Amino acid sequence: MATFGSGNQNRRNNFDSGITMEFDRLLIGQPGVARHVLPFVQMFEAGLSPEGRPAGVFLLLGPTGTGKTRTVEALAEALHGNVRNILRIDCGEYQMDHEVAKLVGAPPGYLGHRETQPLLSQARINSVASDRSALSILLFDEIEKAAPSMMRVLLGILDRGLLRLGDNNLVSLERTMIFLTSNLGAESMQKELKPTMGFAAIAPVNDTVASNQRLEAIGLTAAKKKFSPEFLNRIDSTITYAPLDDKAISRILELQIENIQTHIDTRLGSEAFELDLTGRLKRFLIEKGTSVQYGARELKRTIQRLILQPLAAVINDGKIPSGALVEMDLKNGERILIRIHPGDEEEEDT
Secondary structure, eight states: OOOTTHHHHHHHHHHHHHHHHHHHHHSOSOTTHHHHHHHHHHHHHTTOSOTTSOSEEEEEEOSTTSSHHHHHHHHHHHHHSOTTOOEEEEGGGOOSGGGGHHHHOOOTTSTTTTTOOOTTOHHHHHHTOOSSOOOEEEEEETGGGSOHHHHHHHHHHHHHSEEEOTTSOEEEOTTEEEEEEEOTTHHHHHHHHTTTOOTTOOOOHHHHHHHHHHHHHHHHHHHHHHSOHHHHTTOSEEEEOOOOOHHHHHHHHHHHHHHHHHHHHHHHGGGOOEEEEOHHHHHHHHHHHOBTTTBTTTHHHHHIIIIIHHHHHHHHTTOOOTTOEEEEEEETTTEEEEEEESSSOEEEEO
């Protein structure tokens, strides 16, 4: 005999399981992040998030290109099915105290009161939720750059889950997960990494664990120097990201290639074709698109420059028939070669 509410429970379990699987698929090379973030999603969906504060607050630390911003994008895609369901605040644009008016709106009587629409309005926050989940995602990118006045506004949000706008209207952030990314300690982390780690190095497990622990200590020390104790006490979880290893980089590349194929299938429809990259070209993309200093940050731009741009030129010339297999390879160590199969074999140097 089924118990009352068992249908809802089964649907919730399926929803949670789907989010977990999709999040793990999209966020590569940082397996420990899920156990910090997803329990707060589960609490929200179960109706157990605490009242009077955001559903979750996270400080993301670590070297550039290790997946901090990608974490937020992966969660948006897993929750809402769209990576754009994020309200993003670039804190580099709020380094002066007066610029906080762009967030909350200018008070009545001040110049620009009617013209300045607050970025953190209730409507904007609600707009990044979806039919799949009522949970909004708010990202403060590079939080260490924010002006003191903005930090005071944020402290109030983390404390009460409320924001008072310039016109005295209140905005509730109880249905919001807040992520703060920071490069604090990144320079010290790079110095820690240089002697022992690189994308071609394979460190023993114990050495990797010890190195990650040192990175975490560096990040936390830098955060304590920058932020006040009352600010840090309102953060639910501080997550330090480890450098991506060779296996993770390869998986990220494969995911990028899969996304390109999906894009081809969706955009070109009946004119779509199958794309295949040789192992030699993949290794070249990794070499050009990753580094110890910048992680995998440049990989997407490298793919755009070396894969998408040459491919677009061939498509625009009408040289790829519908359903063809398009193989891309590396020639003479630096030139991109495009082979089109079947039919008369064609080769394009770029």
